[in-house]
Amino acid sequence: MRPILRNQLCAVGLILGSAVVRLPVETAVTEDLLAQNLLPAKLDTSMRDEMSQETFVAAAGGLRSLIASYYEVEAFIAFHQQPSRWDQVDKYYTLCCQLQPRTTHYWNMYGWMLSKNAAMSYATEGEATTGREEQMLEYYRDKGLAVLLRGIAHNPDSYVLYRQAGFLYGELNPQINPHPDHAKAAALFLRGSKCPDAMRPPGNTAKYLYRFHLYELAMVPGQEMRAYDALLTLYRSSVDEDFPTTITSIKRLEEQLKVPIMYRIDAVGKKPEPYRIPSYYLPSTPLLPLAKPHENKLPPLTYGIPSARRRPVH
Amino acid sequence: MTASLASSSPAHRGFRPWVRRLWVLTGHTFTQLVRMKVFYFLLVFSLILFVAGFVLSSVSPDAELKLVKDTSFGVMQIFSALFGIVGMALLLPKDIEDRTLYTILSKPVRRYEYLLGKYFGVLAVLGVSLVIMHVMACGVLHLKYSVAMSDEMQGLEEALEKGKLDAASFELAKEEAVEKLSLQGIRPDLHMAVVAIFLKAAVITAVAMAVSTFAGSTIFTLLATLSIYVIGHLQATARESFLAPPRQPHMQQVQAGEAAPPAPAGSVPLRLATGIVAVIFPDFQVYNVVDAVVEGKTLTWGAIGKMGALSALYLAIYLGAAIFLFAEKEL
Numbered sequence: 001m002r003p004i005l006r007n008q009l010c011a012v013g014l015i016l017g018s019a020v021v022r023l024p025v026e027t028a029v030t031e032d033l034l035a036q037n038l039l040p041a042k043l044d045t046s047m048r049d050e051m052s053q054e055t056f057v058a059a060a061g062g063l064r065s066l067i068a069s070y071y072e073v074e075a076f077i078a079f080h081q082q083p084s085r086w087d088q089v090d091k092y093y094t095l096c097c098q099l100q101p102r103t104t105h106y107w108n109m110y111g112w113m114l115s116k117n118a119a120m121s122y123a124t125e126g127e128a129t130t131g132r133e134e135q136m137l138e139y140y141r142d143k144g145l146a147v148l149l150r151g152i153a154h155n156p157d158s159y160v161l162y163r164q165a166g167f168l169y170g171e172l173n174p175q176i177n178p179h180p181d182h183a184k185a186a187a188l189f190l191r192g193s194k195c196p197d198a199m200r201p202p203g204n205t206a207k208y209l210y211r212f213h214l215y216e217l218a219m220v221p222g223q224e225m226r227a228y229d230a231l232l233t234l235y236r237s238s239v240d241e242d243f244p245t246t247i248t249s250i251k252r253l254e255e256q257l258k259v260p261i262m263y264r265i266d267a268v269g270k271k272p273e274p275y276r277i278p279s280y281y282l283p284s285t286p287l288l289p290l291a292k293p294h295e296n297k298l299p300p301l302t303y304g305i306p307s308a309r310r311r312p313v314h
Numbered sequence: 315m316t317a318s319l320a321s322s323s324p325a326h327r328g329f330r331p332w333v334r335r336l337w338v339l340t341g342h343t344f345t346q347l348v349r350m351k352v353f354y355f356l357l358v359f360s361l362i363l364f365v366a367g368f369v370l371s372s373v374s375p376d377a378e379l380k381l382v383k384d385t386s387f388g389v390m391q392i393f394s395a396l397f398g399i400v401g402m403a404l405l406l407p408k409d410i411e412d413r414t415l416y417t418i419l420s421k422p423v424r425r426y427e428y429l430l431g432k433y434f435g436v437l438a439v440l441g442v443s444l445v446i447m448h449v450m451a452c453g454v455l456h457l458k459y460s461v462a463m464s465d466e467m468q469g470l471e472e473a474l475e476k477g478k479l480d481a482a483s484f485e486l487a488k489e490e491a492v493e494k495l496s497l498q499g500i501r502p503d504l505h506m507a508v509v510a511i512f513l514k515a516a517v518i519t520a521v522a523m524a525v526s527t528f529a530g531s532t533i534f535t536l537l538a539t540l541s542i543y544v545i546g547h548l549q550a551t552a553r554e555s556f557l558a559p560p561r562q563p564h565m566q567q568v569q570a571g572e573a574a575p576p577a578p579a580g581s582v583p584l585r586l587a588t589g590i591v592a593v594i595f596p597d598f599q600v601y602n603v604v605d606a607v608v609e610g611k612t613l614t615w616g617a618i619g620k621m622g623a624l625s626a627l628y629l630a631i632y633l634g635a636a637i638f639l640f641a642e643k644e645l
Contacts, residue, residue: 003642004642004643004644006642007638007639007641007642008528008638008639010638011524011634011635011636011638011639012635014631014634014635014638015593015594015631015632015635016593016594018627018630018631019592019593021627022627022628022631023553023557023592023593025623025624025627026549026550026553026597026600026624027553027557029600029620029621029623029624030550030597030599030600032617032620033600033603033617033620036611036614036617037606037611038603038606038607038611038613038617039599039600039602039603039606040602040605040606042551057544060544060547060548061543061544061547062391062514062547062598062599062601062602062604063388063391063392064602064605065384065387065388065604065605065608065609066384066385066387066388068384069372069377069380069381069384069385070381070384072372072373072377072381073370073371073372073381075373076371076372076373079373100605100609102606102609103609105376105377105380105609109373109374109377200493202489204485204486204489205486205489205490208486240482243480243482244480
């Protein structure tokens with residue numbers, strides 16, 4: 001055999017033979033990097049219709065992040081046009097999310113652009129609306145919400161999208177959300193408060209999301225007692241927990257639950273130790289048990305009254 | 315250079331002369347490429363960085379920081395891959411054309427030493443370029459980060475003064491802004507992402523060298539290696555399809571003693587095609603951790619170590635193939 005042919009065969013043999021070692025190593029490294037969320041998700045081939053051929057090849061060639069960033073600039077330009085080109089904003093953010101589904105920023109901005117900016121651009125503030133305006137408002141609001149929920153499915157461990165979706169479900173502006181779903185909002189805020197990035201020290205984000213969970217829970221019919229108990233516990237857990245909305249929510253619940261005046265926060269103020277409402281002050285059918293049976297006993301008679309002004313409770 | 319090579323001839327079988335010869339060849343390639351004014355590319359890079367950093371605007375300050383990172387790292391990836399491919403496609407034919415190759419090989423220099431010298435010379439230029447580009451990108455990023463942070467803080471303080479925010483909300487908003495911007499600022503992971511880009515460039519350069527040792531022309535080397543670069547990003551999909559277990563017959567059919575259902579039309583050719591792609595081409599998708607780092611995810615030393623080990627395997631394969639192909643090549 002000629003030496004040149006022999007060497008060519010050796011080169012081919014080396015490349016083919018090494019596959020026995022190479023393929024398992026490649027698979028193991030890929031799986032490891034995927035487990036660490038370091039590799040991008042598979043490229044969605046349906047994007048080919050929306051992108052130019054060059055862009056698609058560049059995205060396939062490892063420049064997805066760069067292309068997504070430039071699509072976001074395009075979306076921003078479309079947003080800044082007068083009037084805003086919502087169809088373009090929608091298109092470019094769709095591409096951004098398809099290119100980088102694990103980047104919460106794109107889902108968050110996409111959801112916010114549609115559900116707030118695009119939907120509100122069709123709101124006419126008291127003026128007579130045409131059928132089309134209402135239709136468009138509803139379309140963008142619902143689509144924005146769907147985008148956020150899809151983003152959550154891709155990024156279940158990041159609080160950002162839970163928060164945004166929670167705000168949208170609990171939105172009280174009837175133009176943006178005529179049918180607020182406080183139960184869903186509460187569930188989303190609670191889930192967000194348990195995300196690892198929310199719980200990072202000092203954990204203020206988790207606390208704030210939990211607080212919003214309780215604000216929403218306080219508005220869910222049938223969950224008032226549970227919300228009242230939790231809000232009161234939160235309010236009394238720290239001297240810093242005296243946010244206006246916390247106090248307003250507690251006061252509203254005190255009214256709803258008909259808590260006796262002497263037990264209300266205006267009279268009792270903050271007490272360092274946990275507090276339970278006596279069961280005979282509760283509505284006849286409590287929605288959720290307040291405490292375990294052995295704990296469900298009357299508090300001390302002097303409870304809630306400053307020591308200088310102690311007097312018996314009848 | 316020939317004098318330097320000649321001076322290393324008396325004991326060329328020893329370890330040190332071998333290293334010295336490689337060093338001389340690497341230095342020569344480095345000088346050769348510098349004389350080709352490749353570093354002028356850095357002017358283009360600085361212009362691109364300026365536009366991304368100070369001309370284009372995006373939806374939020376953190377999106378603008380991400381834009382700077384995406385642009386700089388994207389350009390670094392393009393530059394390093396193109397430089398590795400073009401450098402290798404040009405150097406060998408140029409040495410043959412200038413007859414420098416014959417002068418070098420007439421000295422006691424083995425062919426594989428010449429190839430490795432060329433390879434490490436290209437890698438040295440690549441490494442220096444990447445370091446300079448990274449320093450420039452970090453400079454712009456730092457400047458942009460400082461401006462964004464000060465603007466954000468100023469905005470929050472104004473909101474606090476005007477009573478739009480209470481003290482607690484101010485603290486929370488401040489914490490969130492710092493976290494969001496810091497995630498897009500300069501972090502150690504960015505330096506490791508540059509290592510990942512370098513490893514990817516090293517592999518594509520080795521592939522380009524293997525192709526150029528049997529290619530008949532520079533254009534063929536360029537086109538073939540660029541195609542391999544694109545295919546390499548889809549290799550993971552092909553490998554997955556190739557290594558997937560064959561389709562199992564339905565349980566009912568097995569129980570009934572029937573034969574396994576016929577394989578779908580085209581599956582054998584498809585498996586063959588994906589097998590060829592998986593076996594021949596390297597997986598460049600593994601190096602795409604840069605996107606995750608730009609997003610703000612943490613790149614561990616363990617991940618870089620695994621990428622380094624895989625790259626070493628690739629280099630052994632493709633440089634080995636290049637050495638075999640070049641060993642008896644008629645020059």
